Amino acid sequence: xxxxxxxxxxxxxxxxxxxxxxxxxxxxxxxxxxxxxxxxxxxxxxxxxxxxxxxxxxxxxxxxxxxxxxxxxxxxxxxxxx
Amino acid sequence: xxxxxxxxxxxxxxxxxxxxxxxxxxxxxxxxxxxxxxxxxxxxxxxxxxxxxxxxxxxxxxxxxxxxxxxxxxxxxxxxxxxxxxxxxxxxxxxxxxxxxxxxxxxxxxxxxxxxxxxxxxxxxxxxxxxxxxxxxxxxxxxxxxxxxxxxxxxxxxxxxxxxxxxxxxxxxxxxxxxxxxxxxxxxxxxxxxxxxxxxxxxxxxxxxxxxxxxxxxxxxxxxxxxxxxxxxxxxxxxxxxxxxxxxxxxxxxxxxxxxxxxxxxxxxxxxxxxx
Numbered sequence: 001x002x003x004x005x006x007x008x009x010x011x012x013x014x015x016x017x018x019x020x021x022x023x024x025x026x027x028x029x030x031x032x033x034x035x036x037x038x039x040x041x042x043x044x045x046x047x048x049x050x051x052x053x054x055x056x057x058x059x060x061x062x063x064x065x066x067x068x069x070x071x072x073x074x075x076x077x078x079x080x081x082x
Numbered sequence: 083x084x085x086x087x088x089x090x091x092x093x094x095x096x097x098x099x100x101x102x103x104x105x106x107x108x109x110x111x112x113x114x115x116x117x118x119x120x121x122x123x124x125x126x127x128x129x130x131x132x133x134x135x136x137x138x139x140x141x142x143x144x145x146x147x148x149x150x151x152x153x154x155x156x157x158x159x160x161x162x163x164x165x166x167x168x169x170x171x172x173x174x175x176x177x178x179x180x181x182x183x184x185x186x187x188x189x190x191x192x193x194x195x196x197x198x199x200x201x202x203x204x205x206x207x208x209x210x211x212x213x214x215x216x217x218x219x220x221x222x223x224x225x226x227x228x229x230x231x232x233x234x235x236x237x238x239x240x241x242x243x244x245x246x247x248x249x250x251x252x253x254x255x256x257x258x259x260x261x262x263x264x265x266x267x268x269x270x271x272x273x274x275x276x277x278x279x280x281x282x283x284x285x286x287x288x289x290x291x292x293x294x295x296x297x298x299x300x301x302x303x304x305x306x307x308x309x310x311x312x313x314x315x316x317x318x319x320x321x322x323x324x325x326x327x328x329x330x331x332x333x334x335x336x337x338x339x340x341x342x343x344x345x346x347x348x349x350x351x352x353x354x355x356x357x358x
Contacts, residue, residue, distance in 0.1 A: 007089065020089060023101065027108030027306040050107075069268045072112025073102055074090045 008044065010058040016079045017055040017067070023075035024052035030067035030076055036060050039067060095119045097153050105144065108306020110265030110291035111212060115148050117271035118210070125279045137178050139168045141193065144219050145185040145212035145291075162192030165200045168207045176350045179279070180207040186227040187217045190248045194226070197248075201255040201284050205349045208278050208285045211248060213330070214293035222296040229332055234300050249288055249328040253342040258283030260342035262328070264290040266314040270338060277340075283348035290317070290336055 009018040017038065024046060031039045031053055038061045042054035052075070055061070065078045088094060096119075105111050125131045136154045140146030142161040149156035159167045168180035182189075189197055189211040197209065215232070217223040222235045226246045233240050253260040259278050263270040271289055278285040292298070292313055294306040303309040316332065320339045327337045347357035 018089075025102065025107035029108060029113075029307060029310055032307045032310065048102075069116065070113055071116070072105060072109055074092055074096065074112070074116060077090050 008042070008052055008054060010055045011081055012059045012061075014081055015058070015061045015063045016081050017058055017061060018077055018079070019052045019055070020075045021046045021052050022048070023073045024050050025073055025075075026050035026052070027072065029070050029072070033066045033070045035064065035066065036062065092116060092119050092123070095123065095153050096151055100151055103151055104147065106295040108292070108294045108310070109144070110214070110289075110293070110310075111145055111148060113265045113268050114210075114212060114271055114289050114291065115151065117268040118275050119152070121272045121276040121279060124276060131179060131279060135177055135179055137168070137171055137180050139164045139171070139180060139182045141184050141188040142219075143185040143188045143217075144214075145183055145210075146188055148183045162188055162194075162196065164188065165193055165196040165207070165209065169200065169205055172206055172350065176206070176354070182207055182209045184209075184211060185218070185225075186211060186213045186215065186248070187225045190246055190251075191217075191226045194246075197252065198255065201252045201257040201286065203349050204256045204258060204283045204346055206282055206284070208275075208287070210275075211286070211288045212291045213248075213288055214291045214297055216293065216297045216300065218293050218296040222300060227330070229330070232300060245330065247329055249286075249341055250325045252284075252286045253325045253328070256284070256344075256346055257286050257342060258344045258346055258348070259285040259287075259340075261286075261340045262288040262290065262336075262338045264313065264317045264336065264338055265292055266310060266317055267319070267338065270319065274340065282351065283344075283346060290330070290338070 006021045007018050038057045039053040040056045068077045138149040138156040140149035141164040164182045168182050224234045224237045228241045231240045261274040292309045294309040298304050298309045316335045318335045323337050323339045351357045
């Protein structure tokens with residue numbers, strides 16, 4: 001049976017930030033590069049035992065996509081909400 | 083069970099059954115791969131490149147394993163011999179777009195002679211060299227690009243040798259495009275690779291990468307974020323820098339930019355008689 005990939009996704013206003021939970025390796029680069037500190041390490045554990053980031057301050061997101069560009073594991077992406 | 087449904091915008095270029103990659107947490111290679119795929123995606127959506135004609139070739143090493151994760155025709159060959167394999171493929175079928183990926187040990191160390199002669203003959207291929215300053219996959223032995231004085235697994239009292247400067251070496255030969263980017267500037271990797279995809283001849287891009295697990299352990303930057311921020315402080319972009327500025331010096335900073343741009347006739351063009 002195909003397991004559905006679990007997403008940690010938050011939307012407000014203009015942007016939606018989604019984290020693919022089981023791809024994250026908890027390197028912390030997305031949290032470091034975010035210029036306005038949207039992302040915070042969550043308490044969720046994925047199947048490899050890492051804590052993926054959580055976009056808690058999503059209402060401040062400016063959509064620069066630095067987290068998406070700097071993620072080494074294709075685990076985070078930013079979409080514009082129409 | 084791996085995540086196989088496409089969710090991320092780059093998932094159509096990846097072999098999802100092999101994701102997550104084997105790279106250590108915080109490895110810069112994943113950032114570089116994402117940037118390369120964005121540039122390739124842009125060229126494919128413009129109609130300039132046929133995805134069926136793209137060939138990725140990798141030798142041995144962490145960076146060469148990149149060809150495992152891309153959803154294109156790919157070959158994984160013996161250590162240092164990725165450039166000769168790509169040369170054979172391009173000569174047999176000149177329509178192919180050959181992309182060679184490899185680390186500094188694979189391209190500049192073991193396959194250094196192939197690099198020199200491929201650049202001299204201006205063969206139609208793109209060579210991407212990911213510099214992480216050590217042989218990381220085998221445990222951190224000294225590589226030809228290791229800076230002087232760094233203690234590695236095989237040089238516990240500090241590296242006594244001078245490193246090779248691959249950008250200056252290739253730039254002094256007949257290569258058509260020589261550039262350097264860093265994983266802390268993924269937009270420049272994307273921009274340079276996008277430009278290289280639209281050119282002919284030998285194109286060489288060096289990507290300075292972070293290796294927190296192996297190289298970071300040797301220089302005392304074990305944390306991925308710490309190593310990323312230390313490298314980012316040292317990266318300086320220059321518009322059209324000269325080859326004299328290409329030296330990698332951890333203290334004085336690492337210059338990135340497009341070092342060489344030429345329009346010399348490539349080997350395929352000479353053989354076909356298009357240009358001489």
